[in-house]
Amino acid sequence: MILTLDLGSEVPIYQQIRDSVVAAIALGEVAEGSPLPSTRQLAADLGINFHTVNKAYDLLRQEGLLILNRKSGAVVQRDPTSGPPPAAFAEQWQARLRTLLAEAVAQGLDGPAVLTACAATLTGFGLPTVITAPELGELT
Amino acid sequence: MILTLDLGSEVPIYQQIRDSVVAAIALGEVAEGSPLPSTRQLAADLGINFHTVNKAYDLLRQEGLLILNRKSGAVVQRDPTSGPPPAAFAEQWQARLRTLLAEAVAQGLDGPAVLTACAATLTGFGLPTVITAPELGELT
DNA sequence: GCAGCTGTTCTATAAGTAATAGAGCAGACC
DNA sequence: GGTCTGCTCTATTACTTATAGAACAGCTGC
Incomplete structure (x- = not known):
């Protein structure tokens, strides 16, 4: 590291x-x-x-x-592939995500650009970023 | 407000x-x-x-x-549908996004869950969240 | 003009945080 | 026993947060 x-x-x-x-x-x-x-x-x-x-x-x-x-x-103690996180974490994490994304939107970044940035960051961590949509199947 | x-x-x-x-x-x-x-x-x-x-x-x-x-x-001064944000903002914003997403991944949240949370937040702001993928077309 | 609003700037204080530093204790390892 | 480890304690310096009071300058309406 x-x-x-x-x-x-x-x-x-x-x-x-x-x-x-x-x-x-x-x-x-x-x-x-x-x-x-x-x-x-x-x-x-x-x-x-x-x-x-x-x-x-x-x-x-x-x-x-x-x-x-x-x-x-x-x-x-934990690694990325172990058990589920505590619910309290997920809750306050989403609040921070909301603040961060609101900032991008307020500054004029458009939705797709923001979402692809999120996906690109996640794949950078070696994670699959599959979204399942009923009409379209899976998008990786 | x-x-x-x-x-x-x-x-x-x-x-x-x-x-x-x-x-x-x-x-x-x-x-x-x-x-x-x-x-x-x-x-x-x-x-x-x-x-x-x-x-x-x-x-x-x-x-x-x-x-x-x-x-x-x-x-x-600005509203969500006006011009592009300064490049300096986008740069340091992505750094913060990276930190926030890393936290979720380290806590064990999986990629799709994180990405759908991002998409859900963005649609909450009334933005389209279309990702264009060459093989699959568009996913909203 | 004048009163009343606005943003703006200055000083000041009390509480908390950030980062430094030194000293010491208890447990583990060789 | 010596040396590493985490852990705790006190202490200091500098910065931040939030409070407060006062004053200045520009705009607005009477």
């Missing part, structure tokens, strides 16, 4: 770390059980404080994506 | 206001030229400080969605 930070970005460092790990999981670069660098190690590699890495890892644990303990270190 | 705030939410008030206005524009509830309440008026209605509303409106102006002046007050 390559982790590049943009210091000087308006998005917090711990958030960038979290997003990078999430992206790596989505991309399948790290599967369930894969170990992540220790907080002190990653902090040293990135040239930042280990408390900042600690915060990012703690966030990932709260989201159920990471298991942390003194025995195994930091290992990925 | 109905504007309900969730004080006690972790998302800042000015951000909630901004998101609500963006959603209203996307939904077509407010079209180009539509006047918005003045900062002091809206602040009084919401029971918050007018500086907070000011910050939200200033954000919307920076995004090109609002025109502010002493003559006309606050009026919507």
Whole structure:
């Protein structure tokens, strides 16, 4: 997993770390059980404080994506092909999706362009993007 | 436009206001030229400080969605059916989309479910969601 | 003109967040 | 025993959020 930070970005460092790990999981670069660098190690590699890495890892644990303990270190808990996500997540995730898409629509992006962008991103994660439509069959 | 705030939410008030206005524009509830309440008026209605509303409106102006002046007050500048958005917006918007979709994938949502959620949200905004596929024709 | 609205700008304060830093504890491994 | 690990505590600096009061400048209607 390559982790590049943009210091000087308006998005917090711990958030960038979290997003990078999430992206790596989505991309399948790290599967369930894969170990992540220790907080002190990653902090040293990135040239930042280990408390900042600690915060990012703690966030990932709260989201159920990471298991942390003194025995195994930091290992990925879920992977993209495991069980269903909690309903609470899906609910607030859709609210964020709604906000993001509203922004695109308000800025004048048209529906098909937005939807193809979504599909392209998903296929970039190695996922099938089949939509079943009764009249037309399947579209990949 | 109905504007309900969730004080006690972790998302800042000015951000909630901004998101609500963006959603209203996307939904077509407010079209180009539509006047918005003045900062002091809206602040009084919401029971918050007018500086907070000011910050939200200033954000919307920076995004090109609002025109502010002493003559006309606050009026919507773009509407969903006007010209193309600036390229810089599309670029960083896709980065945010990528992060959001990665989160869903990492949590175990499958590709079709995510894509249909995107399509459903877009049709909720009254937009066509036609994807043209050479082999299959058009899917709405 | 004048009162009342508008956006705009300035200073200020209190609370929270982000990122830094140092120190220490407890468990696991060699 | 030494060294790694996660974990916790206190502390500081800087920035953000939300509040507040005051003032200025331009437009509108009486």
